[in-house]
Amino acid sequence: MFIIGIWSLGFGISHGAALDISRVGMGARSLALGRAQVAGLDLASVFVNPANAAGLDRFAMTSMYVNLNEDVGYGMVGLGFPVLEGNLGSVGVSFINASTGNIYTTDRDANGRTIVISNFEYSSKLGQISYGKEISRNISMGCALKLYSRSFDTIGGGQANGVDLDVGMLFFPRENLILGLTAQNLLPVEMANLNWATGAKEDIPINLRGGINLSPRKDIRILADYDSLGNMHTGVEWEVKQFLDLRAGAEIVPIGKASQVTNLSAGLGLKYRGFFFDYAYYYDTLVSDASSHFFSLSFLLPYREIEVPPIIMAKPEVIKTATPEVTATPTVEVQKKAMATKPVKKPAVKKAAKKPPAKKRSVAVKKKKLIWNWLKRR
């Protein structure tokens, strides 16, 4: 309810403003779940709601690629790691590039028909640094700095740069329930957003997103998001086997002031040791040819096994002394020296102490209560 309350504060739909390309969704898992991700608890979700970074207790890497609608190459790579074993929170870094080519500059011929003059490419990039930390046993918070860049290739004035800021939180009211809230692109247009070489300034609209992640059973997870741009996302994930997840999702997307469309998605996740492969098919019900296949490859560093000192120490060494051995009659001086010399120790004969086998303990086994479901699961 608190989420709905905040939406009513007036974060209106601003579809005329510039686009945050991360709205494509981060990771094929999210796409299969209808883009529900605010409380996603995986590395890719860090770049939607930075509070997701708080539970990151080891190095992780993720990536996604999609030939979006068969027109736009969209690639994402992200990594995350704890700072001082998570005592200072965790950091995520991501980079997104969406690019498309064969955009034609055109003219009219003598018959008034449109003809191609040349072509150019376009790219939209987003770099993001996210930080998240637990602030209490059941609350995590995070923030992210976003750097935008756009380029119309050879078109004069068609370059832009900008900066923006996200904040987010996760709330764990129960063991099987997570609530998430993130406010994206908070900075006002005066402070940055997108500054075009033409002189135009564009605002990237604030998008307030709230989401839940509910596990009614150990092997089932239900996610749902709603945002202030009017998009509703929901999905369900079923861990069929330890190595296999199946997913399905739907999202309701407004396509005008009074109309909306429901798009469907499905996918799967395969796990093997620290490697994860995720696939999603997103079906566009308006134009089926605009449907897309999403692929993700992720890596999660296995828990680092280290040898720690044994808890029960070995018995002290037993040292036997021996009389000095004089092999010849020494001179007086030598004799004096020899007298002054302490008895020569024989090499110490150690009795092999019965050491208990070295215990392997994971450095990641900490008091963290808010560890990612994703990590637990994987």
Added chain:
Amino acid sequence: MLWLILLLTGGAWAYTVSNEALVSSGGIASSAAYSTLVTLSDGMAGIISATSAPTSDTTAPTIASILFDGRTIINNDLVKSNVAITATVSDAASSIDTSNSSVEVNSQYYSFASLTGQSSFLNGNLRYKPGFQDGTYTFRIHARDTAGNYSSSEAFTFKVEGGEVKVSSAVLNYPNPFNPASGQTTEINYMLNNDADVNLYIYNLIGQCIKKISCAAGAEGGRAGYNRVTWNGESDFGFVVANDIYIARVTSGGKQIGKCKIAVLK
């Protein structure tokens, strides 16, 4: 309005003659002009408005325009199979000799007389609607007046492609990029092979539809041949869209039949 309907039963001809048709200028023997609709059993049809023959002259007949379903086409355009071709032919002084004037389609000649049932006329619109099969056609008109003056139109080709609705050649927009903030619009152009209900969906870079433009079959955007659909850069949310690339998807029957990338730069 008074209509006189004549039915000629000789052969497969039927035609109507109207007394509301054109009155030609320039000293004509008869002030009456007639519009005639001729329908052949194989689907050919013609309309002609005619006046009686004047005295002899030295000026060749004028072929003012040749329109396909009321529009000008250029070489290699697509037309639908049952396109109606209307040619405006006139002569300044003499009348058109319909027996020696013809429509030429792939080197086949159809005399004006056979199409109209008229022996001569001074000026008029010749309507030709034969029902083409799929293929490429070369078309021209030859006109001769009763004084022996002769003229021909430029030969040009057109194509007929039946079957499922499709877009021939690339979908392009002009200008590209365009700046809607300054009131500029862009025109999305594509060639259809048949009349069809067409929807244009404009998607943003992340794959979300932000604008829908519907075009009815036979209207601009949904008719066979070259289409011009204008977009002013506004989304269906009522805002001028941001600088970015947008993908216009041309669809018919729920299927995408063409697309182009529109650049908005303000």
